[in-house]
Amino acid sequence: GEDVEQSLFLSVREGDSSVINCTYTDSSSTYLYWYKQEPGAGLQLLTYIFSNMDMKQDQRLTVLLNKKDKHLSLRIADTQTGDSAIYFCAESSKGRDDKIIFGKGTRLHILP
């Protein structure tokens, strides 16, 4: 079945760029999403990209999509302590009603 994979942990020094990677298996994916979850809270939609786009930039966030390799990345420029959270990659597909498949999340830890 469809799957979304991402590494579980990432440590980055404050001020550096963070790059969180994700791979997915469904070649008919329509939208790909990045969500952020802070401790004890729900998921906050950060950004999303349509599958016919290669890149989307929104302030400190840059999303890159390589559709051929089914690889999605989220780059956070100038990482701050407030960026410490779990980041979920997710994808949806036309053939699946509007059910979204989530990865297991990448915990971003900021080093001083």
Next chain:
Amino acid sequence: DGGITQSPKYLFRKEGQNVTLSCEQNLNHDAMYWYRQDPGQGLRLIYYSQIVNDFQKGDIAEGYSVSREKKESFPLTVTSAQKNPTAFYLCASSIEASRNQPQHFGDGTRLSIL
């Protein structure tokens, strides 16, 4: 402000007891969802509803029940048949079903066993 409200934030269940988690949205969204989150396992879909008076089972529906009598409300009941209910429960909604719209989440309810 428009959003999704889940209550209570923390809930405790005794053995053999049913408990109901509330989810209300004022976003005028058609579709609503319930997820369960366990550490290291990401989100798993319990039930979803694309329109009022209709709902479908997700991947882990056993031991849970839902209703969708009003567009803005989608309560989840964790029944005594759910033997391992301790988890973080998240409710979400999206504008319209089958349109690949992003889902927006509430702040969650943490359920524990007494």
